[in-house]
Amino acid sequence: MIKFENTEVVGWEAAIRGLRNPMNSWDMSDSIFLDTDGDMYDICGNHAPFYGDDNGNGSQIGKNDLNLMKRLRNAGTDHRKFMRQIVVYVDITAPLYWWKEFDTYKVGTVANSCSTMHKIHEKEFMLEDFSCEHLLSSAKDKECVIEDLYNDYHDLDPTDVMDVIIEMLNKCRILFLETKDKKYWWQMIQLLPSSYNQKRTVMMNYEVLANIYKSRKNHKLDEWSEHKESTCSMDTSNNCMNPKEYLLCEDCHVGKGFCDWIKTLPYSELITGEE
Numbered sequence: 001m002i003k004f005e006n007t008e009v010v011g012w013e014a015a016i017r018g019l020r021n022p023m024n025s026w027d028m029s030d031s032i033f034l035d036t037d038g039d040m041y042d043i044c045g046n047h048a049p050f051y052g053d054d055n056g057n058g059s060q061i062g063k064n065d066l067n068l069m070k071r072l073r074n075a076g077t078d079h080r081k082f083m084r085q086i087v088v089y090v091d092i093t094a095p096l097y098w099w100k101e102f103d104t105y106k107v108g109t110v111a112n113s114c115s116t117m118h119k120i121h122e123k124e125f126m127l128e129d130f131s132c133e134h135l136l137s138s139a140k141d142k143e144c145v146i147e148d149l150y151n152d153y154h155d156l157d158p159t160d161v162m163d164v165i166i167e168m169l170n171k172c173r174i175l176f177l178e179t180k181d182k183k184y185w186w187q188m189i190q191l192l193p194s195s196y197n198q199k200r201t202v203m204m205n206y207e208v209l210a211n212i213y214k215s216r217k218n219h220k221l222d223e224w225s226e227h228k229e230s231t232c233s234m235d236t237s238n239n240c241m242n243p244k245e246y247l248l249c250e251d252c253h254v255g256k257g258f259c260d261w262i263k264t265l266p267y268s269e270l271i272t273g274e275e
Contacts, residue, residue, distance in 0.1 A: 001197060099113075169191055
């Protein structure tokens, strides 16, 4: 399970000014931007005709600038420094086992997370707080069970084990709230499974995302991989410079991964290298 909310992409104007600097070719830029007063302007500050719509989606990358961006992107990291100036902010909710892998990317990323240290006891633990969509039940797999030492008539399957863990977490939570004894807090911290979903607000740039996409699009984790064979009808094409929220698709059972979300970003071909 992975969810993306409040996606914001900024820095286009500065990035385009920067990529035009080496050849002093600012006058060849054909991108336009929308200011806070609703007026359109180019990177030289000149007034530009309005080509947008009534929803404030007027800012757009021109054909000349986009072609230059693509050429620099394909020329390699030494030439595509503008991609480091296009910054993405997003709220991501994902399991701890996914965040451990995301933390590999330290350069060019910043993240602020919801704290398990301070807030683990604040609400009751529910099954929905965990990514457990792949856990087996005895009805689906009779081999993946262990003997219940306290019940001669019942074996425990993975879903039963998760239920027991949640029950114990809630028991320790109640004891901690009643007594404030830290030993019960420790039980929650050390019992918490890596499937627990945590929310973080993340800042990245297009260069970081290009590296992630290249190395993770075929990853075994659903939360990473690109789901090419999904029958989902969700439209992931988006060149709006103010993208809307991207949530998990409710119309299909194949979860949308990080690399699917990347392809919803404006001008995502700069990240993926795909036309």
